Each structure stands twice: as C-alpha cells, then as structure tokens.
Amino acid sequence: MSDPVIRIVEEHLASVGDAALDEVLRVVRSAGGAGVSRAALERTLVRDPRFAAQDELGRRRWMLVDPPAAEQPTRTRADTRGALDALELRPWQAEAFAAWSATCRGVVEAVTGTGKTRLAIAAARTVLDRGGRVLVLVPTLELLDQWRTSVRELLPEVSVGRLGGGGQDDLFSHQVLLATPHSAAGVPIDLPPGAAGLVVADEAHRYGAPTWGSALPPDLGLRLALTATYERGDEGVEEVLEPYFGPVVFRYRYDRAVADGTVAPFSIALAGVALTPEERQLHDAADARVRSLHRELVGPLGMPKEPGALLRAAAAVVAAAGDRGRDQGRQAAACREYLARIRQRRDVAATAAAKLDVARSAAPALRGGRSLVFTDTVAQAEASARVLVAAGVAAETVHGQLTDERRRIRLAQFRRGRIDALVAPRVLDEGIDVPAADVAVVLAAFRTRRQLVQRLGRVLRLKPDGRPARLVLAHARGTGEDPERGGHADFLAEVAEVADRIDRLDVTTQPDVVGRWLLT
Numbered sequence: 001m002s003d004p005v006i007r008i009v010e011e012h013l014a015s016v017g018d019a020a021l022d023e024v025l026r027v028v029r030s031a032g033g034a035g036v037s038r039a040a041l042e043r044t045l046v047r048d049p050r051f052a053a054q055d056e057l058g059r060r061r062w063m064l065v066d067p068p069a070a071e072q073p074t075r076t077r078a079d080t081r082g083a084l085d086a087l088e089l090r091p092w093q094a095e096a097f098a099a100w101s102a103t104c105r106g107v108v109e110a111v112t113g114t115g116k117t118r119l120a121i122a123a124a125r126t127v128l129d130r131g132g133r134v135l136v137l138v139p140t141l142e143l144l145d146q147w148r149t150s151v152r153e154l155l156p157e158v159s160v161g162r163l164g165g166g167g168q169d170d171l172f173s174h175q176v177l178l179a180t181p182h183s184a185a186g187v188p189i190d191l192p193p194g195a196a197g198l199v200v201a202d203e204a205h206r207y208g209a210p211t212w213g214s215a216l217p218p219d220l221g222l223r224l225a226l227t228a229t230y231e232r233g234d235e236g237v238e239e240v241l242e243p244y245f246g247p248v249v250f251r252y253r254y255d256r257a258v259a260d261g262t263v264a265p266f267s268i269a270l271a272g273v274a275l276t277p278e279e280r281q282l283h284d285a286a287d288a289r290v291r292s293l294h295r296e297l298v299g300p301l302g303m304p305k306e307p308g309a310l311l312r313a314a315a316a317v318v319a320a321a322g323d324r325g326r327d328q329g330r331q332a333a334a335c336r337e338y339l340a341r342i343r344q345r346r347d348v349a350a351t352a353a354a355k356l357d358v359a360r361s362a363a364p365a366l367r368g369g370r371s372l373v374f375t376d377t378v379a380q381a382e383a384s385a386r387v388l389v390a391a392g393v394a395a396e397t398v399h400g401q402l403t404d405e406r407r408r409i410r411l412a413q414f415r416r417g418r419i420d421a422l423v424a425p426r427v428l429d430e431g432i433d434v435p436a437a438d439v440a441v442v443l444a445a446f447r448t449r450r451q452l453v454q455r456l457g458r459v460l461r462l463k464p465d466g467r468p469a470r471l472v473l474a475h476a477r478g479t480g481e482d483p484e485r486g487g488h489a490d491f492l493a494e495v496a497e498v499a500d501r502i503d504r505l506d507v508t509t510q511p512d513v514v515g516r517w518l519l520t
Helices: 003-016 022-029 038-047 079-086 091-101 118-130 139-155 181-185 206-208 237-245 253-262 277-297 307-322 330-350 355-366 376-390 404-415 449-457 489-493 511-520
Strands: 018-020 051-057 059-064 107-109 133-136 158-163 178-179 199-201 224-225 248-251 266-273 371-374 395-396 421-424 439-442 470-478 502-506
Touching: 003 018, 003 022, 003 038, 003 059, 018 022, 022 038, 022 376, 038 051, 038 237, 079 118, 091 107, 091 118, 091 199, 091 248, 091 253, 107 118, 107 237, 118 133, 118 224, 133 181, 139 158, 139 178, 178 181, 206 237, 224 237, 224 449, 224 502, 237 253, 253 371, 266 355, 266 511, 277 307, 277 330, 307 330, 307 421, 330 470, 355 371, 355 376, 355 439, 355 470, 376 395, 376 421, 404 421, 404 489, 439 449, 449 470, 449 489, 470 511, 502 511
Parallel strands: 107 224, 107 248, 133 178, 133 199, 158 178, 199 224, 266 470, 266 502, 371 421, 371 439, 395 421, 439 470
Antiparallel strands: 018 059, 051 059
C-alpha cells in the first residue's frame, strides 16, 4: 500500500476517531485510490502497527494507535476464567485461548487429535456468556455431526442448530449454528440486534479457495480459524485468510505434543519398493519431459523457478486460457503439458504395482487390530483390501463411490472392532473421527505435507493402554516419493527429532519386513 493511501487513512481516522473498514475504503477511493481493494486495505491495516482494531458487538472498527504502547486503545478481550475452569483445558489449550482472546481473532495451528474442538468451544462459551452467537463452519456433514455431539456434551444448556444436510436453522433461533460452507454461502448469516458474533472455521486452510471463502460472513467480527497445517503457499492465505482471521496466534506441533503426552509416541517405517520395467520407462519419460518443460518455462517464457511457485503459476495460466475459451499460444500449451506430465509422473509412482506388496507384508500384524490404509485411487483401495482379506485381515474400503449409509456402517463396524482395517483413497484425510486406530499404512503419494500430517494424526490419539502409533510410508524407489531423492523432506524434518525411530525397509528383498517391523 502506497504512502499517500496510508496518509489518507491516518488523516481520516485522526478526524473521526474510529471507523469501519467500508467507511475507510470509501474515503480512500474518493480521494483517488480507486484501485485499492477491500482485502488489500484490510491486510495493510492488520500488518501496520499504526492501526488497531476494536470489535464492538461483532463489528470491527479501526483507529490510530498513539504512542506509547501503554496509551493504545483497549482491545476486546474475552473473559477466559469461566471457560477455562468449566472445560478443563489442557495447558496448550489455555495458552492458545489466551493468545486468541487478546484480539478475539486469529489462527490456531495444532496437531490433529490434540483437542482443537474443545479450544473452540471454550471460545464459543465466552461469547455465549455475553449474549452472543456462534457460527461453526465445517467441511463435511460427518464433521458437522461430530461437532454437534461435542457441543452438546460440553455445553448442554446451549441450543444448537444446523445449516446443511437438510437443516435450515439460523442464529436467531439457536445460539450455535453448525454449517457447511456451501450452505453458509447460499444464505445471509444475520445476528440478532446487539449480539456479538463469533465464526469458527474448522480445517481453515480450505477457506482460501473462492468457493469456500464466500462462506465467511463479513458481519461476524470475532473469528477463530482451526487447522492442523497452515502454510504460506496455501491458496488465498494472503488474499483471504489473513485479512479475515488475522495472523497465526498459536502453534502446537509434534515436539511439544509428544513431550506433553497429548499424543501417542510413534515410529515411522519408510518402506521402499521397485517399479516394474514398464513403470520405470513411463516414469522416466515423464520425468525427462517435465525437466525439459521446466527449463522452457523458467527460461524463454520467464516463469518462476521455484517448483511450487511454478506449479501455481502454470495452473493459473491454464485456468485463464480455459476461462477465455481459447489457447494463449506457446505458454499455455507448455503449462498444460507441464501439469499433465507432473501428474503422469506422480501417478506412476503412486499406483506402482509393488505397493500392494507393502500391504501384503503388513497383513500379519494387522489381523485383530485397527489400522488405516491410505491409497491413491479407488481401484488401488479395492485391490489392497483384497490382498488383506486374502491374508486373513478383516478389511473394507471407504470411498466416495459408496453411499453415505454404507460408509457410516463401515466406520461404525471399525469403531466396534468388527473390521481390522479400513482402506481409503484419501477420504479419511479430514472430517472423519477414527480414534481407535494405531497403525497407518500409506500406499498413496501425497501432494502436500498437510496430507501426511493428517494421516499420521489419524493414529496419534492417545490409546487407553498406552500403545504407540506406527506409520508405514511406502514409496517407489528412484521417484519423487523416495526420501533419498528428497521425498517427504518437509514432513520428515518436522518429525525427525520427535519420532521414537525412523527405519528404512526394503520390501523388494525382504517381503515380510513390514509385518516384522510392526510386531517389534
């Protein structure tokens, strides 16, 4: 934001004392800043220490901060005592709650299974005690049901409504409204007169996408975002999430979670398999073409050199060409092929035939237990389940081609111990509560660090008998999955000092090695 625009904002706030963002935006635009967007202006106000915000009845108003710091305007603070005492928060939850309550805005990043829901309910309790209302946005109907159970258990006196999955409730007739983004984006979210409003966004990293971001109501001024993984490279972080929720106010990662005893201790096996000659030929041909296109895109075509930035830029070029219904010439064609070859290279490794040998090797240790097997495709899930069943493991698949009822039945059977292993192509990454699992076998390649963090999180919840968690991570050797070629580098760096151990296994030369490792 340019200095002249900042001066306009300063002069206006100095004259009026405080103002809503829309008022400031009108002043800026009328003074010549016609090109300034609402998101850019709010992002500047959030980051610039000369400005501070105060929430009044759920509406945020901006003001100048006068030095020294002791003379700054008092910001809204939630009364934490009642919520902390009644909900018996863990130490990390109490710290996160205090960090959030300083401004009643922010992002909390915490390892899956450590209690983000209880933290959010503590925040909700303070707002409800002041006569406010709470909107909870969740990505799936399954997660909506889990939230409903948790809120009713911890706040039994509170009326809970739902918007989505057949529910048409609102914040006039209910104190807490649970909603899916699609449903919330389709109707105005209004508050009773004079009521403050809190919005809680679960799996908040998703809301940077345009279709999800439209569900974030502008008039609810108290805001809490929850996620297990929050990355600067995520879509819409700087454009949508940070201006709306504010910065990350607390992080709770593996090192502290394990030290606190909040999650189970865990070990990781890196199980390598070989590509077939045909798979190797396909993989290497795609890899060579990716490298050639990379050189062309960052050289003559002047696109970003960093792989992640190049992927995003290439996707944007392809989307723009598609939106206009015509090709953009060599750049669009090269970007389109670049993305296609990356997918081809990844898919060859992810669906390698020998990945089934990892499932076969693990089978003896999975009988009678509760394990999750993650695959890349439905076909790979079905094939893996057949391998496990043939080895005496009670295994079932859970995927998007099943009816909701069938999925619920299989999940219930798994929880009751009637199924030893659930095999799923990514459908369990978010929004499904499987607290009893203690082994995760990952056959699928994953696109981001987030996916592996979530998969490990599915088995990290503490077990009544203190069992450790085990993660088996299959990879095709000599591909981008291979840790020796940098595969999973960010994730492995995060857990290297925390895991009980990280072992490398060769399933090609030792077919039973995974089962033996799981049983030790």
